[in-house]
Amino acid sequence: SAVISQKPSRDICQRGTSLTIQCQVDSQVTMMFWYRQQPGQSLTLIATANQGSEATYESGFVIDKFPISRPNLTFSTLTVSNMSPEDSSIYLCSVRQGRTEAFFGQGTRLTVV
């Protein structure tokens, strides 16, 4: 298993600003992912955070809006840039070791006002 710490757990931000979310894992993992859960909806994959190279983004998500860093095998950050109220969501970091279950952080609840 993996223990994932996400910071901050929640934040209220002004529109037009940016927020960086941190994800720390207690062990080295190959695959790290960032998901978004908009109010009342399912989890949607934003991108795969690749160690040592640029993240791989899913359709509808772009690097300018959601820049991701992955400096090593235990840490990643997701930045939500130039925020608008539509970015109000729960953002979740996840890791998966092979073809088994994925583990999730507790999430960051973002409210943009």
Added chain:
Amino acid sequence: DQQVKQNSPSLSVQEGRISILNCDYTNSMFDYFLWYKKYPAEGPTFLISISSIKDKNEDGRFTVFLNKSAKHLSLHIVPSQPGDSAVYFCAASETNDYKLSFGAGTTVTVRA
């Protein structure tokens, strides 16, 4: 396009009875399926999984059934307990891919 579908947004069940949650998928490349439980203000917690080479997997009170021909899976919780009240997500991944596709979730309420 939603490849994993949970058509029942909510389910209410009496404590001690069986909860049955359903999930359908459209992508024939999915070969690994998982169920997660989520409480408010927490991340999803893994419950149980099943590979496409099996049609049933059991872990304590939780059993997952897979019907590949129908592209359908279900989660049975027996007996249901008040602590089972949460949102349950069905998820799936393709062969040689680690990404998960999630359903919309089913909110389960267990009544005392």
